Amino acid sequence: xxxxxxxxxxxxxxxxxxxxxxxxxxxxxxLGGTFFNQTVxxxxxxxxxxxxxxxxxxxxxxxxxxxxxxxxxxxxxxQPTRGTITFEGEDVTKFTGKRLAQYRADxxxxxxxxxxxxxxxxxxxxxxxxxxxxHRPDLSxxxxxxxxxxLLDRVGLRPAADYLKRRPxxxxxxxxxxxxxxxxxxxxxxxxxxxxxxxxxxxSVRLGILNLLEDMKVQRxxxxxxxxxxxxxxxxxxxxxxxxxxxxxVEQGPSEEITERPQHPYTQLLIEAVPNPARKISPTRTRRAxxxxxxxxxxxxxxxxxxxxxxxxxxxxTMPTPTPVGPAHMVRCHHI
Ligand SMILES: Nc1ncnc2c1ncn2[C@@H]1O[C@H](COP(=O)(O)OP(=O)(O)OP(=O)(O)O)[C@@H](O)[C@H]1O
Numbered sequence: 001x002x003x004x005x006x007x008x009x010x011x012x013x014x015x016x017x018x019x020x021x022x023x024x025x026x027x028x029x030x031l032g033g034t035f036f037n038q039t040v041x042x043x044x045x046x047x048x049x050x051x052x053x054x055x056x057x058x059x060x061x062x063x064x065x066x067x068x069x070x071x072x073x074x075x076x077x078x079q080p081t082r083g084t085i086t087f088e089g090e091d092v093t094k095f096t097g098k099r100l101a102q103y104r105a106d107x108x109x110x111x112x113x114x115x116x117x118x119x120x121x122x123x124x125x126x127x128x129x130x131x132x133x134x135h136r137p138d139l140s141x142x143x144x145x146x147x148x149x150x151l152l153d154r155v156g157l158r159p160a161a162d163y164l165k166r167r168p169x170x171x172x173x174x175x176x177x178x179x180x181x182x183x184x185x186x187x188x189x190x191x192x193x194x195x196x197x198x199x200x201x202x203x204s205v206r207l208g209i210l211n212l213l214e215d216m217k218v219q220r221x222x223x224x225x226x227x228x229x230x231x232x233x234x235x236x237x238x239x240x241x242x243x244x245x246x247x248x249x250v251e252q253g254p255s256e257e258i259t260e261r262p263q264h265p266y267t268q269l270l271i272e273a274v275p276n277p278a279r280k281i282s283p284t285r286t287r288r289a290x291x292x293x294x295x296x297x298x299x300x301x302x303x304x305x306x307x308x309x310x311x312x313x314x315x316x317x318t319m320p321t322p323t324p325v326g327p328a329h330m331v332r333c334h335h336i
Contacts, residue, residue, distance in 0.1 A: 016054040045247045049242055051074075054222070060244065062292060152164070156208070300316075310334075
């Protein structure tokens with residue numbers, strides 16, 4: 001049976017190989033207090049996820065849920081407090097020197113603010129030439145020029161030669177994000193971490209950037225992490241979705257399954273919040289803004305209790321373990 005046929009049967013087909021794996025990762029930040037009585041924020045609690053070549057995983061959650069912390073750990077900006085991160089089977093936390101530099105080239109990040117990530121005093125050519133010369137010393141001067149033009153062309157900045165001498169302020173937000181993507185691709189990465197890559201762009205250009213990232217994911221078989229507040233775009237770009245709340249993964253599985261049949265009350269809340277002109281507004285349903293709880297090493301129970309319509313005594317005491325509810329679909333809730 002071909003992959004396409006197998007997919008039509010409804011089975012979850014995970015193509016590609018696991019490139020990066022996070023296993024039971026905690027990340028603590030010391031916020032203050034004395035040496036003997038520190039206030040420790042647990043920004044991530046027991047997070048496990050995989051990035052697979054040619055596939056994207058969307059990491060969805062509200063502000064402060066720990067999405068960027070997760071990406072920064074994958075990029076080796078932060079070390080985990082507990083748990084392991086492996087890259088092609090090797091322990092990332094042990095990388096130093098040349099191995100760490102190579103890892104940082106293999107794992108590229110695209111940030112939400114395309115202007116902040118480019119140097120306003122330097123040309124677009126400079127932004128592409130530097131990583132090419134640093135990470136691909138085999139290329140001759142002429143080959144570097146050709147590669148810069150090919151990269152700009154590939155991200156849709158045409159005619160490419162026109163863009164080389166321009167500076168970031170001469171480009172629109174969407175064009176700057178295309179330059180940032182070209183720069184990330186210049187070092188031939190294996191993993192792409194896209195941290196809300198469209199949230200600061202005009203709505204009209206967002207789809208173009210998502211399409212470009214999708215093309216790059218497929219053509220280069222990148223293992224991608226797509227961070228977003230917006231569960232609706234998660235389905236568009238990512239095959240798999242993981243929902244993060246107060247540093248805990250509360251639901252994870254195929255994007256289509258998660259958006260069609262969300263099981264965790266938090267995922268259901270995110271889906272209900274997606275604007276849908278066809279849906280009637282229920283006057284009985286009221287929403288109040290609630291902050292994500294500050295999770296510490298002493299916190300217990302499920303972090304969603306203060307907002308959960310299903311809450312019972314056990315939820316206040318014990319964090320639920322992951323429960324399978326479908327092929328490659330897990331939920332952490334006592335009441336599914
Ligand atoms: N370096 C740090 N020191 C202390 N606390 C931090 C640090 N980095 C992040 N945090 C805290 O960790 C929690 C998670 O932050 P993070 O930026 O990962 O969330 P996020 O989901 O990416 O939010 P946003 O969507 O607003 O970027 C927040 O409470 C944040 O204040």
